[in-house]
Amino acid sequence: MLFFDKIKLFLLDCDGVIWRGNQAIEGSIETINYLYQKGYKVYFVTNNSTLTKEEYRKKFSVFGLNVRPEQIITSAYTAAYYVHTTLPHVKNVYIIGETGLVDAFRQYNYNIVENTIENRVDLVVVGMDRQFTYKKLYYGMHSILYHHANFIATNLDPTFPLSNDRLAPGAGAMIAALERCTNMSPQIVIGKPNVFMLELIFQQNPGINPKDAVIIGDRLTTDIQCGINYGIHTILVESGIDERHNQNLEKTIKPDLILGKLYDLITYIK
């Protein structure tokens, strides 16, 4: 594949590309270390908002990979950055999500509201939440309908790949619940296929042309569509969510290359 000659920057999705749950996908860590050795810039670009940057760094280090916090771009930190830069009226935030999302909004000193019946809320932000409850749904609904809070989502992934080859509900399932009871959709969705996370990376690397970058992901509708939207190269790996049986998707969202797994990349960049 000719486009590898010019590539300087690799953007890697995590779930379904590097690992499934807590299990590394065979050869993925070796491949990333190989990219490091060859001097490529590597960023990790994940819609998964559940972990903090420090938790991601630790997860990588358990697999034997050194990753600096600035290499980790998640929908959670990007959401907090987006709110910080575009919604100056927001002070009080209700979060449906996990530590990654809470930590991201704490970094910008937002007041994280626990009870939205007693306290005013300016923004509801929703990501994947494995402790999702009726009460959280109710508090989110109350904020949107009665405080007229802004409603933003980290990502709409319907599912999430587990280590046993099965799927679990993704952030999109929580967001759909809130959409249903408020009859409102998120004003903005931060994660892929939207390009906010990529914009952050290219802001940090002003010398790199989008044509010299490639995104590698397992989902056509998020990773590959995001790469196409931003004008970078795209590689689909088949080690995570398999959407290729959906012929309509296959016809409309075409990656530059399809690999079985990340490790197969090594043969292209000797």
Ligand SMILES: [Mg+2]
């Ligand atoms: Mg993925």
